[in-house]
Amino acid sequence: MTTALEVRNLSVEITRHGHTIRPVDDVSLSVDAGDCLGLVGESGAGKSMTLKAILGLLPKGARVTSGELLLHTAEGTLASIDPISVRGHGISMVFQEPMTALNPTRRVVDIIADGARAHRDMSKSEAHETAVRLLGEVGVPAPERRARAWPHQLSGGLRQRVMIAMALATEPDVLLCDEPTTALDVTVQDQILGLLDRIRRERGLSIIFVTHDLAVIGQVAQEVAVMYAGRVVETGPVRPVLDRSLHPYTNALVTSIPHVDIGTDQRLRTIEGAPPDPANFPPGCRFSPRCPFAQPDCTRAEHVLVEQATDHRTACIHPEALASISVEGSP
Amino acid sequence: MGRFGFVLRRILGAIPLLIGITLFTFILLQLVPGDPALTLAGPRATEERVEAIREELGLDRSLPAQYVAYVGNLLQGNLGQSIRSKEPVTSIIRERTPVTVWLLGAALILSVSIAVPLGAHAARHRGGWIDHAIRVVSTFFLTMPPFWVGLMLLLVFALGAGWFPVGGFGETTAERLRAIALPAFTLALWIFPIQLQSFRSSMIDVDGSDYLQAGRSIGLEGLTLFRRYILRNATAAMVTLLAVQMGFMLFGAVIVETTFNLNGLGDAMVRAVSGRDFAVVQGITIVFAVAVIAINLLADVIVAALDPRVEIQ
Numbered sequence: 043m044t045t046a047l048e049v050r051n052l053s054v055e056i057t058r059h060g061h062t063i064r065p066v067d068d069v070s071l072s073v074d075a076g077d078c079l080g081l082v083g084e085s086g087a088g089k090s091m092t093l094k095a096i097l098g099l100l101p102k103g104a105r106v107t108s109g110e111l112l113l114h115t116a117e118g119t120l121a122s123i124d125p126i127s128v129r130g131h132g133i134s135m136v137f138q139e140p141m142t143a144l145n146p147t148r149r150v151v152d153i154i155a156d157g158a159r160a161h162r163d164m165s166k167s168e169a170h171e172t173a174v175r176l177l178g179e180v181g182v183p184a185p186e187r188r189a190r191a192w193p194h195q196l197s198g199g200l201r202q203r204v205m206i207a208m209a210l211a212t213e214p215d216v217l218l219c220d221e222p223t224t225a226l227d228v229t230v231q232d233q234i235l236g237l238l239d240r241i242r243r244e245r246g247l248s249i250i251f252v253t254h255d256l257a258v259i260g261q262v263a264q265e266v267a268v269m270y271a272g273r274v275v276e277t278g279p280v281r282p283v284l285d286r287s288l289h290p291y292t293n294a295l296v297t298s299i300p301h302v303d304i305g306t307d308q309r310l311r312t313i314e315g316a317p318p319d320p321a322n323f324p325p326g327c328r329f330s331p332r333c334p335f336a337q338p339d340c341t342r343a344e345h346v347l348v349e350q351a352t353d354h355r356t357a358c359i360h361p362e363a364l365a366s367i368s369v370e371g372s373p
Numbered sequence: 374m375g376r377f378g379f380v381l382r383r384i385l386g387a388i389p390l391l392i393g394i395t396l397f398t399f400i401l402l403q404l405v406p407g408d409p410a411l412t413l414a415g416p417r418a419t420e421e422r423v424e425a426i427r428e429e430l431g432l433d434r435s436l437p438a439q440y441v442a443y444v445g446n447l448l449q450g451n452l453g454q455s456i457r458s459k460e461p462v463t464s465i466i467r468e469r470t471p472v473t474v475w476l477l478g479a480a481l482i483l484s485v486s487i488a489v490p491l492g493a494h495a496a497r498h499r500g501g502w503i504d505h506a507i508r509v510v511s512t513f514f515l516t517m518p519p520f521w522v523g524l525m526l527l528l529v530f531a532l533g534a535g536w537f538p539v540g541g542f543g544e545t546t547a548e549r550l551r552a553i554a555l556p557a558f559t560l561a562l563w564i565f566p567i568q569l570q571s572f573r574s575s576m577i578d579v580d581g582s583d584y585l586q587a588g589r590s591i592g593l594e595g596l597t598l599f600r601r602y603i604l605r606n607a608t609a610a611m612v613t614l615l616a617v618q619m620g621f622m623l624f625g626a627v628i629v630e631t632t633f634n635l636n637g638l639g640d641a642m643v644r645a646v647s648g649r650d651f652a653v654v655q656g657i658t659i660v661f662a663v664a665v666i667a668i669n670l671l672a673d674v675i676v677a678a679l680d681p682r683v684e685i686q
């Protein structure tokens with residue numbers, strides 16, 4: 043498998059009122075060509091920040107303090123690139139809120155055509171045709187008519203399709219999706235997931251899919267990276283990570299997925315406590331204060347991802363504690 | 374329903390407002406103490422002379438009859454005549470309107486040219502010292518009364534440096550621009566602070582918006598990003614504000630025209646009020662009211678054209 047995109051040792055710092063926090067701390071990710079990498083974690087884990095750093099879209103005050111971005115080139119090698127240069131050329135992004143991520147004063151067709159023309163020189167009418175064709179491809183009914191619409195005239199699901207068409211217009215190799223279905227209701231959510239999966243296969247696109255919902259990861263991703271408090275704590279192929287988690291945090295996430303077969307008397311388990319504030323990350327393993335398997339040495343643990351099974355890495359220094367309990371059948 | 378229907382309905386909708394304004398100006402002048410006929414006739418006039426004037430002005434009739442006669446004349450484009458100069462009010466208005474239009478137009482252009490770049494700059498450096506400095510300066514001008522600012526400008530640049538005439542208008546465009554410069558600048562200094570704060574917050578909204586990030590994410594930048602993603606989104610609020618400010622600007626024109634001895638509508642208004650020339654006061658009030666209504670209507674049309682979310686219905 044060739045690697046489409048690799049993020050190496052990315053750190054993001056934010057300085058505000060003299061205090062510096064590091065919401066993304068030494069994060070490395072890689073996604074293979076044509077694959078979908080799921081990036082999961084609770085709110086505040088630094089998922090969006092990681093994606094934004096890849097495109098150089100960090101908010102005011104935030105900056106990348108270390109890290110390297112490598113993109114697969116036409117020559118077949120990985121080349122280090124600058125985030126701003128990949129906008130419109132290689133990487134594009136689908137945002138979480140379709141209600142606010144489309145320019146309200148621009149027609150749908152122009153929004154998409156902008157992307158096509160940003161990617162390569164083409165005439166207005168050519169860009170227009172491309173936009174209408176893309177609207178059809180992402181499943182917008184009556185694309186010629188809908189092309190003339192303003193964003194506010196469309197439903198949330200249609201807007202997200204337009205957003206996807208906008209991202210595809212730049213003919214990216216890698217699509218970054220930041221919780222693209224969180225704002226949608228469940229049936230529409232399924233349709234959008236299906237659409238993303240289809241365009242990934244048809245176009246040989248690589249996707250990094252951010253979500254806090256492991257059930258969604260199981261649906262769309264081949265690989266997964268679990269983030270906690272600014273760090274990646276577990277990575278690997280989807281099934282092993284979900285079925286035989288090697289990190290108590292992943293395990294806790296897995297057991298909190300609502301299953302249809304959970305009896306009414308069995309309360310849905312959620313993770314005890316709240317994720318830590320980036321201004322106040324605990325020492326050692328950052329999950330240790332909430333971890334049911336924590337040992338005294340966890341607070342001194344160095345953060346290293348160790349391969350425990352094929353391609354399956356964990357930062358937990360006591361993965362054997364988890365292995366001793368059966369994950370399966372204990373929701 | 375198209376734009377034409379929208380405009381038509383808004384114009385029809387303005388009719389009750391106009392009726393209200395005629396009633397208001399009519400009643401207001403009834404409340405002004407003193408008898409215009411007595412004032413006009415002078416202290417040594419005979420009883421008969423005063424009666425004759427009263428009859429001439431229609432002041433002997435009942436109030437409703439006076440009002441109906443007034444509105445009837447108005448509908449025929451007859452605003453009555455000045456009791457001072459005997460000139461028809463319409464010709465006074467026609468003569469004086471250009472000065473006020475020049476003044477307000479120049480003030481508007483000047484104020485926007487101060488507010489937009491400074492507002493954009495403050496937004497870009499929000500929270501920084503530049504932002505604070507701009508806020509302090511604009512608040513200072515907001516609290517300065519325009520007659521005082523006008524007087525200072527007059528002292529320094531007209532009387533002192535002699536760069537501008539001390540008063541009066543002109544014939545050629547160049548003369549007029551020179552004559553209008555200081556009064557327009559005075560007005561602009563008075564109204565730009567609110568425009569600046571409004572534009573600053575619009576720019577901050579756009580800057581923090583998801584759609585701008587999305588625009589950037591596909592590789593839009595520089596002028597293209599500004600034209601397609603920022604301009605329209607940041608200006609709609611400004612257009613509405615400018616229309617609202619028109620009312621203030623007319624009030625400002627009254628002050629500034631007096632300060633700079635410009636023979637505009639504001640100046641005519643002041644003279645008419647102090648001379649109890651109520652036909653002129655009523656006439657100018659109505660012109661002001663119609664202007665404000667028309668400009669607000671125009672602003673609504675522009676905003677609807679700028680922002681598709683504003684439904685024209």
Ligand SMILES: Nc1ncnc2c1ncn2[C@@H]1O[C@H](COP(=O)(O)OP(=O)(O)OP(=O)(O)O)[C@@H](O)[C@H]1O
Nearest residue numbers: 056065084085086087088089090091092101254320
């Ligand atoms: N503009 C900002 N200024 C300061 N801190 C910020 C800013 N944006 C985000 N943060 C902090 O950075 C951390 C990571 O935020 P991020 O948005 O990446 O989280 P996330 O994993 O995407 O969460 P969510 O699921 O809620 O989207 C959070 O703790 C957040 O409080």
Ligand SMILES: [Mg+2]
Nearest residue numbers: 089090091220
């Ligand atoms: Mg997020």
